[in-house]
Amino acid sequence: xxxxxxxxxxxITVTGKKLTxxxxxxxNHEYMSWYRQDPGLGLRQIYYSMNVEVTDKGDVPxxxxxxxxxxxxxPLILESxxxxxxxxxxxxxxxxxxxxxxxxxxxxxLSVL
Amino acid sequence: xxxxxxxxxxxxxxEGESSSLNCSYTxxGLRGLFWYRQDPGKGPEFLxxxxSAGEExxxxxLKATLTKKExxxxxxxxxxxDSATYLCAVQALTSGxxxxxxxxxxxxLTVLx
Numbered sequence: 001x002x003x004x005x006x007x008x009x010x011x012i013t014v015t016g017k018k019l020t021x022x023x024x025x026x027x028n029h030e031y032m033s034w035y036r037q038d039p040g041l042g043l044r045q046i047y048y049s050m051n052v053e054v055t056d057k058g059d060v061p062x063x064x065x066x067x068x069x070x071x072x073x074x075p076l077i078l079e080s081x082x083x084x085x086x087x088x089x090x091x092x093x094x095x096x097x098x099x100x101x102x103x104x105x106x107x108x109x110l111s112v113l
Numbered sequence: 114x115x116x117x118x119x120x121x122x123x124x125x126x127x128e129g130e131s132s133s134l135n136c137s138y139t140x141x142g143l144r145g146l147f148w149y150r151q152d153p154g155k156g157p158e159f160l161x162x163x164x165s166a167g168e169e170x171x172x173x174x175l176k177a178t179l180t181k182k183e184x185x186x187x188x189x190x191x192x193x194x195d196s197a198t199y200l201c202a203v204q205a206l207t208s209g210x211x212x213x214x215x216x217x218x219x220x221x222l223t224v225l226x
Contacts, residue, residue, distance in 0.1 A: 004156075033213075042117075043157070043200070043216040058213060090156050102147075102214070104156030 002027050006091050006105035013081055014113050021076045021108050023091035029103070031094045032074040033058070034066065036087040037107075043090065049074055050097055081112040115140045115205050117217035125223045126191055134186040134220045136201030146184050147214065148177050149200040157200055191224045198222070 004025045013019055025032065033048040035058075045058030049068040063085055065077040074093075078085060091105040116139040126132055138146065145164050149157035161170040163179040170177045174195060176187045186199055198219040205212045 035216075040218055042218040043202075045213055048213060092156070098144075100145075100162060101159045102149075102157075104158070106156050107154070 002103065004091055004093055004103050004105040006089075006108050008108060009106065010109045012111045012113065015082055016080050019078050019081060019110075021078075021089060021091075021110070023074045023076065023105060024072050025074075025091075025093040025103065026072065027093065027095075027103065028071065029093040030071070030096050032068065033092045033102075034064070034074070034076045035090045035092065036060065037090060038087050046076070046089075081110075083112050086110060086112045115203060115212070115215040117201055117203055117215050119199075119201050119217035119220050121220060122218070123221045123223070125225065126188075128192055128224055128226050129190050131187070131189045131191070133188070134199055134222070136184040136186070136217055137182060138184070138201075138203045140203050140205040140215075142206040144204045144206040144212075146179055147202040147204070148184070148186055149202065151198045151200055151219070160199075188222070191222075193224045193226050196222055196224045 007022045030051050034046040035043040037043050044060045046064050047066040049055045052071050055066050089108045092102045094102045118137045120135045145162050147162050148160040151157040161177040166181045168179050174189050178185050198221045200219045202214040202216045204214050
């Protein structure tokens with residue numbers, strides 16, 4: 001089954017404790033992206049990757065890091081989380097940069113205390 | 114800057130009561146407009162892509178239309194299972210390559226039995 005898998009589904013942490021949210025897709029997609037979703041603000045892009053070893057900033061990249069060492073994986077790293085990073089996070093992938101159809105993961109609800 | 118505004122923010126309909134959701138956009142050269150459906154606790158799911166004014170796409174009780182300034186998602190004789198948040202996104206063209214997607218905040222649709 002074609003899917004984007006994110007883990008964990010829920011995460012509660014404290015300010016400053018480094019964390020990683022994993023994302024994996026099984027569709028051999030070139031393009032992957034991370035979004036955060038906040039009430040009233042819609043989906044905002046954090047980082048994206050056009051292919052292995054190619055990443056770029058989205059609209060709200062501050063406080064986040066990503067890496068794309070393998071085509072299927074695109075982890076999101078918060079080196080020193082802060083309460084304003086409490087949000088619902090989605091990973092997405094598509095065949096290429098034209099975004100004909102984005103496939104989203106089920107989301108990670110992060111709470112930073 | 115690309116902008117997407119969706120209205121209304123929330124809509125409650127009786128089963129069978131047809132209506133439309135609106136997505137107004139401002140982009141410097143539209144490459145594509147996308148509609149997604151998001152169920153509670155899940156990631157958005159792709160519905161339609163529209164590329165040019167006058168284009169229409171249909172899927173079951175949903176029909177998406179596009180003009181030069183806005184898109185409508187028409188829902189005919191909705192059922193309770195159509196209850197979800199509907200997201201609109203646009204992708205602009207820049208120098209021959211596609212930019213990232215800009216999402217609206219969504220319309221939360223509730224269809225009462």
